Amino acid sequence: MTDAVTTAVGSDEETEAEEAGRAIDQRTYGFWIYLMSDTIIFALLLATFVVMSHNTAGGPGGHTLFRLPQTFAKTMLLLASSTTFGFVSAAIAVGQRWRVLAWLSVTFLLGLGFIAMEISELYGMAVAGAGPWRSGFLSAFFTLVGSYGTHVSVGLVWIVLSGCEVALRGLNPFVVSRLCRLGLFWHFLDIVWIGIFSVVYLPGIL
Amino acid sequence: MLGKLTIDALPFYSDIAMGGALITVVGALGVVALITWLGQWRYLWTEWLTSLNHKKIGIMYVTLALIMLVRGFIDAMMMRTQQAVSLNLQGYLPPAHFDQIFTSHATIMMFFVAMPFLVGLFNFVVPQQIGARDVAFPFMNSVSLWLTASGAALVVVSLVIGKFSAAGWSAYPPYSEAQFSPGVGVDYWIWAILISGVGSILTGINFLVTIVKRRAPGMRLMMMPLFTWTALCTSILIVFAFPALTVAAALLGLDRYLGMHFFTNADGGNVMNYVNLFWIWGHPEIYILLLPAFGIYSEVVATFSGKQLFGHKSLVYATAVITALSLSIWLHHFFTMGASPDVNAFFGRVAPLIAVPTCVMIFDWLFTMYRGRVQLSVPMLFMLGFIVTFVIGGMTGVLLAAAPDDVMRGTTFLTAHFHNIMIPGVLFGYFAGYQYWFPKAFGFQLEERWGRRAFWAWIVGFYLAFLPLYILGFMGMPQRLDRYYVAAWQPYLIVAEGGALLILCGIIFFAIQLAVSIRDRAALAISTGDPWNGRTLEWATTAPPAAYNFAVVPHVHGIDAWWAVKQAGKAGYRPARFHDIIMPGDSSAGIVLGGMSFVFAFAMIWQIWWLAAVGGLGMFSAVLWQTFDDNAERRIPASEVEAIEERRSIAPAFASRAPM
Numbered sequence: 029m030t031d032a033v034t035t036a037v038g039s040d041e042e043t044e045a046e047e048a049g050r051a052i053d054q055r056t057y058g059f060w061i062y063l064m065s066d067t068i069i070f071a072l073l074l075a076t077f078v079v080m081s082h083n084t085a086g087g088p089g090g091h092t093l094f095r096l097p098q099t100f101a102k103t104m105l106l107l108a109s110s111t112t113f114g115f116v117s118a119a120i121a122v123g124q125r126w127r128v129l130a131w132l133s134v135t136f137l138l139g140l141g142f143i144a145m146e147i148s149e150l151y152g153m154a155v156a157g158a159g160p161w162r163s164g165f166l167s168a169f170f171t172l173v174g175s176y177g178t179h180v181s182v183g184l185v186w187i188v189l190s191g192c193e194v195a196l197r198g199l200n201p202f203v204v205s206r207l208c209r210l211g212l213f214w215h216f217l218d219i220v221w222i223g224i225f226s227v228v229y230l231p232g233i234l
Numbered sequence: 235m236l237g238k239l240t241i242d243a244l245p246f247y248s249d250i251a252m253g254g255a256l257i258t259v260v261g262a263l264g265v266v267a268l269i270t271w272l273g274q275w276r277y278l279w280t281e282w283l284t285s286l287n288h289k290k291i292g293i294m295y296v297t298l299a300l301i302m303l304v305r306g307f308i309d310a311m312m313m314r315t316q317q318a319v320s321l322n323l324q325g326y327l328p329p330a331h332f333d334q335i336f337t338s339h340a341t342i343m344m345f346f347v348a349m350p351f352l353v354g355l356f357n358f359v360v361p362q363q364i365g366a367r368d369v370a371f372p373f374m375n376s377v378s379l380w381l382t383a384s385g386a387a388l389v390v391v392s393l394v395i396g397k398f399s400a401a402g403w404s405a406y407p408p409y410s411e412a413q414f415s416p417g418v419g420v421d422y423w424i425w426a427i428l429i430s431g432v433g434s435i436l437t438g439i440n441f442l443v444t445i446v447k448r449r450a451p452g453m454r455l456m457m458m459p460l461f462t463w464t465a466l467c468t469s470i471l472i473v474f475a476f477p478a479l480t481v482a483a484a485l486l487g488l489d490r491y492l493g494m495h496f497f498t499n500a501d502g503g504n505v506m507n508y509v510n511l512f513w514i515w516g517h518p519e520i521y522i523l524l525l526p527a528f529g530i531y532s533e534v535v536a537t538f539s540g541k542q543l544f545g546h547k548s549l550v551y552a553t554a555v556i557t558a559l560s561l562s563i564w565l566h567h568f569f570t571m572g573a574s575p576d577v578n579a580f581f582g583r584v585a586p587l588i589a590v591p592t593c594v595m596i597f598d599w600l601f602t603m604y605r606g607r608v609q610l611s612v613p614m615l616f617m618l619g620f621i622v623t624f625v626i627g628g629m630t631g632v633l634l635a636a637a638p639d640d641v642m643r644g645t646t647f648l649t650a651h652f653h654n655i656m657i658p659g660v661l662f663g664y665f666a667g668y669q670y671w672f673p674k675a676f677g678f679q680l681e682e683r684w685g686r687r688a689f690w691a692w693i694v695g696f697y698l699a700f701l702p703l704y705i706l707g708f709m710g711m712p713q714r715l716d717r718y719y720v721a722a723w724q725p726y727l728i729v730a731e732g733g734a735l736l737i738l739c740g741i742i743f744f745a746i747q748l749a750v751s752i753r754d755r756a757a758l759a760i761s762t763g764d765p766w767n768g769r770t771l772e773w774a775t776t777a778p779p780a781a782y783n784f785a786v787v788p789h790v791h792g793i794d795a796w797w798a799v800k801q802a803g804k805a806g807y808r809p810a811r812f813h814d815i816i817m818p819g820d821s822s823a824g825i826v827l828g829g830m831s832f833v834f835a836f837a838m839i840w841q842i843w844w845l846a847a848v849g850g851l852g853m854f855s856a857v858l859w860q861t862f863d864d865n866a867e868r869r870i871p872a873s874e875v876e877a878i879e880e881r882r883s884i885a886p887a888f889a890s891r892a893p894m
Contacts, residue, residue, distance in 0.1 A: 047816060054370045058443040061473055065435055068477040076485070076496070076507060083502030085495070160494050164502025167494035171485065189858070
């Protein structure tokens with residue numbers, strides 16, 4: 029215990045700016061941890077898909093269901109939206125509010141395009157008799173891709189809310205920190221899509 | 235309009251179920267009437283339900299746990315009584331009802347007793363132990379509490395409206411699928427798990443960030459008290475393991491609601507995938523519950539031995555090793571799945587390894603007591619009872635983890651082993667923590683004598699209730715029997731019933747202890763915030779602590795920071811001037827969110843779609859309302875801080891010349 033000579037001499041109290049900075053730092057760190065736990069969810073859904081990938085129960089499999097051009101287009105929309113979100117971040121760095129709003133809108137439209145394509149893909153499969161109730165394989169496919177689509181949709185709602193906030197409140201530190209977390213979320217979804225593309229679609233198509 | 239909800243959902247079909255429903259309704263109405271009669275609704279709402287103060291949230295969590303403990307224990311008592319008398323069909327419960335009881339008993343004890351109890355203790359203790367004024371995310375903390383409460387409310391409501399699941403707490407398919415369990419019972423289970431599970435994940439994130447980011451200046455990781463270390467490791471396990479439970483329950487729900495085929499027998503379902511997903515969460519969960527108890531034992535043993543914790547560093551490493559190992563041994567819960575010998579061999583080897591760090595811990599605690607001045611206070615009694623009893627549970631666990639011995643799985647040997655871990659391991663630890671930190675929370679101590687009586691009733695009751703189940707397991711009695719035809723089993727089951735009655739006495743003694751302590755609170759009041767001559771920073775605050783915990787954020791230079799302050803004779807230190815302190819304001823968004831999640835889940839269970847939409851929108855609005863409000867803070871002016879600090883009297887009475 030000799031090393032534990034403690035003095036209770038108080039620290040200088042934090043200033044409000046320091047306090048705000050620390051609050052933002054904590055939120056960013058907490059959001060990274062949330063993303064890690066969300067990664068576990070996607071990992072388990074992917075593992076479940078792999079386990080069930082041959083359980084077609086006499087129904088259609090990936091070879092007949094997946095279309096390369098469609099998947100390629102969806103992937104391009106997503107990658108492009110990640111790039112445009114990069115432009116949002118660049119605009120934040122130089123503090124140009126209208127530019128932030130413009131690139132957020134482009135990102136939103138690209139994301140919306142992805143969701144529209146995904147809904148049409150899933151709907152088309154369902155009406156063609158390959159809905160999630162057809163086989164274990166299709167249950168796993170619809171759930172994985174559906175969860176992904178839900179995440180993207182949440183991201184779209186968030187983009188709209190953030191856009192309103194930027195328009196109304198300007199780029200104060202809290203708004204900027206929320207935009208940064210939105211960016212983390214958006215890029216994270218991109219990475220997850222790479223996983224889905226390589227584990228779900230590619231083996232089905234090739 | 236009301237989906238599947240009709241008048242038939244009320245339990246007119248059975249007197250016993252009706253009795254349970256009536257007790258629940260009368261109890262709830264009684265509480266409402268009492269609060270109204272006392273005129274305390276406004277106080278309750280402004281001071282407690284909408285509070286973002288981590289100490290109050292902690293106390294509410296523990297209160298929830300204790301209430302649910304009584305509820306879960308009634309289930310246990312009903313099962314013990316049934317088994318004591320049901321030789322040759324003489325029981326009083328029909329099989330379907332018995333099945334519901336063992337399901338709700340385990341669900342309640344795991345999710346709504348153990349989890350809220352440990353999270354409550356985290357909330358109350360951890361920020362104070364690390365010298366912080368609050369957790370990292372005070373509002374999210376309130377959301378976690380009310381989501382947990384909402385899940386608990388679903389299980390309680392299932393007693394009155396509809397039936398609870400009869401598929402066991404693990405809800406294994408295919409029995410839990412719609413084909414075999416068409417009622418709403420499994421849906422109640424799924425939604426209670428999903429809602430409270432989200433609450434748990436948020437708690438895990440919150441404490442991980444709090445501990446990593448909010449420690450007092452100078453407190454390095456290896457200087458953290460053991461309870462904080464176990465809280466950190468538990469939070470990591472929660473963040474990584476609970477998603478698996480969410481996935482398992484959600485996929486089961488998709489099977490039931492949308493006719494999917496994840497776990498069905500036909501159409502490409504894979505039952506074993508559920509079992510894997512469930513135990514990927516389930517095994518770490520055991521350590522999520524155990525590690526905080528180990529942390530409490532470490533605090534208690536150091537304080538009541540008057541010594542620094544022996545092998546602080548080795549205890550930290552043991553905690554970390556358990557954390558890592560616990561994520562990689564889930565398969566020992568189902569060696570009979572039919573995995574290849576290599577897989578079984580791997581898990582059969584890794585599982586017993588966890589005994590090694592556990593032994594390190596046990597020896598560290600023993601060496602802490604060695605040549606210490608051991609005071610046999612109530613928390614210490616629970617600690618000692620744990621050491622002796624837990625060894626039996628550990629050894630039977632090694633037996634169960636060995637793949638060739640798997641014949642015992644599915645017998646009451648497993649029931650006995652599991653309760654041997656959960657009662658002396660987990661629950662005794664939380665009880666010790668409750669007795670240890672109670673004076674800090676309320677400013678007066680719990681009465682000793684009734685505490686001792688409760689301890690003896692609990693420990694003797696535990697042995698009587700569960701040692702017979704080990705023997706019955708060797709005799710081949712399966713778990714969860716509502717009836718049997720082997721006369722040789724009955725004497726053991728009657729002894730077990732006697733043990734359960736003794737545990738009932740233990741619960742009653744706890745209630746008496748609380749009542750007596752509140753009555754005699756003036757005599758039991760503590761003059762300082764440090765009644766036990768503690769060593770860690772939570773004893774530096776007043777009792778009960780001020781909203782901000784520390785008027786001056788302490789600087790830390792080693793382990794046992796408060797002990798060092800006392801040794802240096804600086805416990806009464808007062809700064810020249812105080813500063814304004816900014817704390818989170820109150821928010822009703824948390825309880826609104828929890829309430830709306832209940833509405834949403836209840837509507838989903840009974841398939842009342844419009845109501846589910848209302849609940850979902852309500853949840854969304856509550857989050858939105860809070861998220862974009864950056865100014866939800868309250869400033870405590872320096873003058874008020876000074877006034878509060880003037881009132882406190884730190885008299886480090888026994889701190890001056892105690893041995894190290």
